[in-house]
Amino acid sequence: MKLKFSYCFVVLLLCTCLTTYAQQKYVMVIHGGAGTILKKNMTPEKEAAYTAALTLALQKGYELIKAGKTSLDAVEAAIHVLEDSPLFNAGKGAVFTHDGRNEMDAAIMDGKTLMAGAVAGVTVIRNPISAARAVMEKSEHVMMVGPGAEAFAKQAGLTIVDPKYFFTEERWKGLQEAIKEDSVKAVLDHGSKKSMKLGTINRDYKFGTVGAVALDHMGNLAAGTSTGGMTNKKYGRVGDSPIIGAGTYANNETAGISCTGWGEFYIRNVVAHDISAMMEYKKMSVSDASKAVLDKVGKMGGDGGLIAMDRKGNVAMPFNTEGMYRGTVTAEGKIEIQIYK
Structure with a gap:
């Protein structure tokens, strides 16, 4: 009788733990890009550096949420950390174009x-995510590009830096290597089937986004994405x-989404909004919708990943590459960082 009682108690305890785990509520999820990220190619020091940066980003965002600030404040603060780190392809760590x-x-x-x-093609704004927020809150527009966006950012009081601020030796070497390889080309002739063949663009040189x-x-949900491009x-x-x-979307009725991957495929599939639409119209979970949309991208030949969170704090972080820098923080402040598959 005692054995039966003990067995039942253990089962009940296990079920309770599993239910508690399943109901765990997240308040923030971040990513630092997806691609060929293999543990065998990562030194312990570099892995520790990535983990520390992602952790700090989550801490900054969580501190604001805990203090009663908005989700927009948390997103901007977290992305600031990643933009200010040379480890990620955004802000300080942005990659170089063909023209250097x-x-x-x-x-x-x-x-x-x-x-x-949103802002695009900016070269002197230290934190592009703040410029995007300024466009949203201080103008009647949604997107500004190039010199116009930079002039607006300066007028809005954002930090403007010399383009040299973004120079890093590792990214510069990456450009030189890319130029040498015939397979590494930013081909934009989408009308040509040849231009979209797999391998035309070396995957190792096109991934890198933070969100x-x-x-x-x-x-309230908010989503943000920042990148140095390809x-x-x-x-x-x-x-x-x-x-x-395409790469960024948020709707309290469904989810907040930030993507990372081969941008052309994400644009053509309108990935971020498609996830929201599947949740709204087909009543799919954030996890199922995210997987379904990423599968569509994969079938077309694109790859990468995304992060998504619904209004109940459920999180999805699918990717179809070798790895994706990602992390979460719960409502209780528990932080988890993942890098590999």
Whole structure:
């Protein structure tokens, strides 16, 4: 009898633990890009550096949420950390274009109001995510590009830096390597089937984006994405990151989403909004919708990943590459960082 009682108690305890785990509520999820990220190629020191940067980003965002600030504040703060780190392809760590410039894109969206802001092709704004937020809150527009966006950012009081600020030796070497390889080309002739063959663009040189999604104490979602784009890109190419509905989207009725990957495929599939639409119209979970949309991208030949969080704090972080820098923080402040599959 005692044995039976003990067995039942253990089963009950296990079920309770599993239920508690399943109901764990997240308040923030971030990513630092997806691609060929293999443990065998990572030194312990570099892995520790990535982990520390992702952890700090989550801590900064969580501190604001805990203090009662908005999800927009948390997203901006978290992305600031990643933009200021040379480890990620955004802000300080932005890759170089074919002409040896750093051209950055960013977007942010408020799930409560569906207001959004974005900048593209900027070269002197220290934190492009803040410029995107300024466009959203201080103008009647959604997107500004190039010198116009920079002039607006300066007028808005944002930090403007010399383009040399974005120079890093590692990214410069990456450009030189990319130029040498015939396979590494930012081909924009989408009308040609040949231009979209797999292998035309070396995957190791096109991935790199940072993003965050947050859920605040009022139940409002926000999403933001920032990137340095594609190494060796030409012709003023812009990817999915600053395009609302493609690389970035937030809606309190569904989810907040930030994407990372081969931008052309994310634009063509309108990935971020498609996830929201599947949740709204087909009543799919954030996890199922995210997987379904990423599968569509994969079938077309694109790859990468995304982060998504619904209004209940459920998180999805699918990717179809070797790895994706990612992390979460719960409502209780528990932080988890993952890098590999």
